[in-house]
Amino acid sequence: MGEHLAGSALPANSAATARGPGLTLREQLLADPIRPPEPLLTESPSFEGDEDLPFEPYLSARHAEQEISHVWGKVWQWACHLDHLPEPGDYCVYDVGPYSALVVRAGHGEIKAYVNSCMHRGTQLRPAGSCGFAQQLTCPFHGWTWSLEGELIDVPSRWDFPHVSAESHRLAEIPVGVWGGFVFVSFDPDVMPLEQYLGVLPRHFAEICGEWDLDQRYIETHVRKRLPCNWKAAAEAFIEAYHVRETHATGRPGDEVTAQYDVFEPNVSRFIHTIGMDGPERPVPRTEQQMLDHLTRNIRHGMEPLELPAGLRARDFYAQLTKDTMGAQYGHDFSGLSQSVTLDSIEYFLFPNAFFFPGLSLPMVYRFLPDPDDVDVCSFELLMMRPRPANGDAPPPPQVVELEVDDSYTLASGLGGLGRVYDQDTANLAAQTRGFKASAKAGQTLGNYQESRVRHLQRRVRECIAAGESAAKP
Numbered sequence: 001m002g003e004h005l006a007g008s009a010l011p012a013n014s015a016a017t018a019r020g021p022g023l024t025l026r027e028q029l030l031a032d033p034i035r036p037p038e039p040l041l042t043e044s045p046s047f048e049g050d051e052d053l054p055f056e057p058y059l060s061a062r063h064a065e066q067e068i069s070h071v072w073g074k075v076w077q078w079a080c081h082l083d084h085l086p087e088p089g090d091y092c093v094y095d096v097g098p099y100s101a102l103v104v105r106a107g108h109g110e111i112k113a114y115v116n117s118c119m120h121r122g123t124q125l126r127p128a129g130s131c132g133f134a135q136q137l138t139c140p141f142h143g144w145t146w147s148l149e150g151e152l153i154d155v156p157s158r159w160d161f162p163h164v165s166a167e168s169h170r171l172a173e174i175p176v177g178v179w180g181g182f183v184f185v186s187f188d189p190d191v192m193p194l195e196q197y198l199g200v201l202p203r204h205f206a207e208i209c210g211e212w213d214l215d216q217r218y219i220e221t222h223v224r225k226r227l228p229c230n231w232k233a234a235a236e237a238f239i240e241a242y243h244v245r246e247t248h249a250t251g252r253p254g255d256e257v258t259a260q261y262d263v264f265e266p267n268v269s270r271f272i273h274t275i276g277m278d279g280p281e282r283p284v285p286r287t288e289q290q291m292l293d294h295l296t297r298n299i300r301h302g303m304e305p306l307e308l309p310a311g312l313r314a315r316d317f318y319a320q321l322t323k324d325t326m327g328a329q330y331g332h333d334f335s336g337l338s339q340s341v342t343l344d345s346i347e348y349f350l351f352p353n354a355f356f357f358p359g360l361s362l363p364m365v366y367r368f369l370p371d372p373d374d375v376d377v378c379s380f381e382l383l384m385m386r387p388r389p390a391n392g393d394a395p396p397p398p399q400v401v402e403l404e405v406d407d408s409y410t411l412a413s414g415l416g417g418l419g420r421v422y423d424q425d426t427a428n429l430a431a432q433t434r435g436f437k438a439s440a441k442a443g444q445t446l447g448n449y450q451e452s453r454v455r456h457l458q459r460r461v462r463e464c465i466a467a468g469e470s471a472a473k474p
């Protein structure tokens with residue numbers, strides 16, 4: 001191995017610019033018959049340095065406390081979906097660390113978010129993680145009651161509280177905003193506007209998705225699983241495609257996928273990797289028929305293989321098949337969609353913990369949250385977002401499928417064949433966490449390009465902590 005590395009030593013200036021062999025992803029996309037939307041042809045690589053990244057931020061309780069104050073207490077983060085709050089009076093509770101937000105649809109349809117803590121003696125007004133309906137917000141302890149607009153409207157034994165007024169004891173409001181059908185909150189009253197925080201995300205999604213942008217999709221499947229690792233390690237397991245060859249395929253050369261990695265400052269990063277193209281390192285490329293057999297192995301299980309019409313690429317044929325099938329299933333005309341938007345794994349990350357996929361057949365949203373008591377545990381939510389029917393009547397959000405650390409994702413039927421793939425990812429996480437602790441070196445060594453998004457996430461955490469600590473200095 002050492003010899004191989006020495007033999008392929010790269011020129012000194014290549015740290016930032018070295019790329020794998022073969023066509024770039026952009027070149028692959030430009031070879032597709034239907035040109036993909038412009039944002040997919042944009043490249044924005046980021047060389048984030050090549051020093052080892054310390055393990056300490058994954059393991060230390062002190063670091064987790066700093067994250068609570070300076071990351072989770074400061075950023076925008078999605079709390080729930082608008083479909084959880086269709087009518088005035090609908091509410092959802094969102095918790096992270098010690099923070100708790102009560103997100104409510106108020107009387108005129110506007111979305112409000114309150115600190116979920118009673119202005120009398122602090123009791124949580126609604127239980128952690130709950131969603132429900134209330135005409136007024138009454139505290140379960142002594143019955144103080146607020147309107148949906150946060151105004152204090154009833155205090156039992158009013159005579160005993162001459163020092164309390166509707167004004168002085170309004171529910172504390174926190175910043176709230178909506179993008180793509182998701183309701184975002186921040187626990188920082190001085191947070192920047194959501195639109196600014198989201199950066200390129202709304203424009204890219206609008207251009208990539210067109211008429212079925214994220215707000216035109218509904219939640220078909222919602223899974224929440226406990227994972228045996230720090231929340232950052234969990235998010236980082238989904239942030240690169242470098243692991244595909246070993247974790248998801250045979251581990252042999254040729255199982256690599258061509259991927260592009262981008263950072264859009266300050267809060268967004270992205271990868272795109274193609275589906276239905278051979279990796280450049282495959283010694284003997286598959287025939288197009290073999291590629292089609294591979295692409296359809298799940299949907300054609302136990303059936304006769306599909307025959308590829310002469311002269312067609314498997315990727316193009318399979319994209320058309322996908323558009324036809326999903327068009328019939330969801331009642332839309334997807335015929336104009338490019339091969340890339342139809343098939344590829346296009347994954348946008350929004351710091352600190354959310355992933356949004358604009359693609360048609362890989363339409364996921366992820367959220368990672370720290371466990372409030374254990375730095376070695378986190379929760380991973382996985383949503384499948386489908387195009388709303390043309391008449392706009394989407395089904396209500398499904399019940400969340402709750403999975404424990406040892407439960408297989410295949411228990412969540414809505415994930416189909418992807419369940420097995422996610423199981424392969426989980427298997428690495430406990431081993432990585434144990435290895436962090438056993439390591440003879442102080443940190444992890446990362447690829448300059450393929451793992452640049454790991455560095456971006458960690459850099460943003462460090463920047464938030466540094467900003468918070470310096471603001472706290474007298």
Ligand code: FES
Binds near residue numbers: 118121139140141
């Ligand atoms: S703590 Fe809420 S009414 Fe007393």
Ligand SMILES: [Fe+2]
Binds near residue numbers: 237238
């Ligand atoms: Fe994976």
